[in-house]
Amino acid sequence: MKNCILLFLLFGWTIYAQENVSFGQQKEIISPEINADNSVTFRLDAKEAKKVSVQGDFLPPNGFATGSADLVKGADGIWSFTTSKLASELYSYWFVVDGVKVHDPNNAYLIRDVATIVNIFIIGNGKADDYKTKDVPHGSVVRRWYDSPTLKLNRRVTIYTPPGYETSKESYPTLYLLHGAGGxxxxxxxxxxxxxxxxNLIAQKKAKPMLVVMTNGNASQTAAPGESSSKMDKPVFLQPDMFSGNTERAYPDVVKFIESNYRVKKDKANRAIAGLSMGGMHSLVISANNPDTFDYVGVFSSAMLQPKDSKADVYASFDQKLKTQKDKGYKLYWIAIGKTDFLYKQDMEFRERLDSIGFKYTYKESEGGHTWSNWRDYLTEFAPKLFN
Structure with missing residues (x-):
């Protein structure tokens, strides 16, 4: 009798599990489907819908709005749309059904950008191969909490350690990598x-094995939304203390934590700092205020952006700080921005400011604008230049 009951329970659980796996669908729908010519087909089962469209960064933008394309309803009630051939890249998208934004229920790959959740897919056979998980030795990614005496907060940081770190006795250089507004x-x-x-860069011997330390650049936040004891409100793009200078002022706390808890080389020649947008400004301000700390600086899609009436000490006498940084020396100051970036003018003005004091830098101008497509490329190009 006990065996019969056990068999019944197992049979019932199996049926329930299968329902969960299939999501109750009678027919498997593949979406997105990457075709042999690198075009992509999107499909959605929405038999009662009047209009379905797909929006994403693989479509030409409509001014500042994301590009959009209409799906066509088939005889079976399945809506579909096929793109033209796409370049190698990581793309994001979502559906709009009768005016309501929805995710692709057939694509399990989702990602959060500030408060927006989007589906993603990768077109390979090109630069996006660098973004794929390959059969190579892998590093580790951990989330740690560190004490920031300057901010009087316990804060969360994401740390990448290179392949073999756990079993090695070697000490490694460190790249401190900062995010943009809303991140x-x-x-x-x-x-x-x-x-x-x-x-992938380390496996190809294009970059030195290194730690990558990814901090939270919002000084009043202890951690990403949902990862702290704070109320789980909707994430916002602009934090009220964005230009307080507190992130930059407190950054030595991060360096101290890393160098007290990890096997890293504790000298200027083995420290780099880089960031995108707001994080690019943080990087240039932090490095100028700590001219003996970083030999490598990366400024991605950014400039000196703080309000002119700011009273934060880290922004005060900034030209003099840049002159001191120049005089003390550094190995690489790397600036990159897209031709259509909305911060292009401010970036140009910052470069003119550097030129006026004879501050040497390397400049890269790429296609595109203020996008993760560019920032992934910048990291892929910047990391191999470090610690050589």
Whole structure:
């Protein structure tokens, strides 16, 4: 009798599990389907819908709005749309059904950008191969909490350690990598594909094995939304203390934590700092205020952006700080921005400011604008230049 009951329970659980796996669908729908010519087909079962469209960064934008394309309803009630051939890249998208934004229920790959959740897919056979998880030695990604005496907070940080770190006795250099406005300590590891990029570069011997430390650049936040004791409100793009200078002022606390808890080389020649947008400003401000700390600086899609009436000490006498940084020396100051980036003018003005004091830098101008597509490329190009 006990065996019969057990068999019944197992049989019932199996049926329930299968229902969960199939989501109750009678017919498997593949979406997105990457075709042999690198076109992509999207499908959605929405028999009662009047209109279905797909929006995403693989479509030409409509001004500042994301590109959109209409799906066509088939005789079976399945809506579909096939793109033209797409270039190698990581793309994001979502559906709009009768005016309501929905995710693709057939695509399990989702990612958060500030408060927006989107589906993603990768077109390979090109630069996006660097973003893929390959059969190479892998590093580790951990989330740690550290004490920031300056901010009087216990804060969360994401740390990538290179392949073999756990079994090695070697000490490694460190790249401190900062996110943009609206981001947090999850942004570079998720949207930036930092672990995949570093694994692949190190495996190809294009980059030195290094730690990558990804901090939360919002000084009043202890951690990413949902990862702290704070109320689980909707994430916001602009934090009220964005230009307080507190992130930059407190950054030595991060360096101290890393160098007290990890096997890293504790000298200027083995420290780099880089960031995108807001994080690019943080990087240039932090490095100028700590001219003996970083030999490598990366400024991605950014400039000196703080309000002119700011009273934060880290922004005061900034030209003099840049002159001191120049006089003390550094190995690489790397600036990159897209031709259509909305911060292009401010970036140009910052370069003119550097030129006026004879501050040497390397400049890269790429296609595109203020996008993760560019920032992933910048990391892929910047990391191999470090610690050589």
């Amino acid at each position: 947090d300590e999850e942004a570079w590891i998720a949207l930036g594909r930092t672990a995949q990029i570093m694994d």
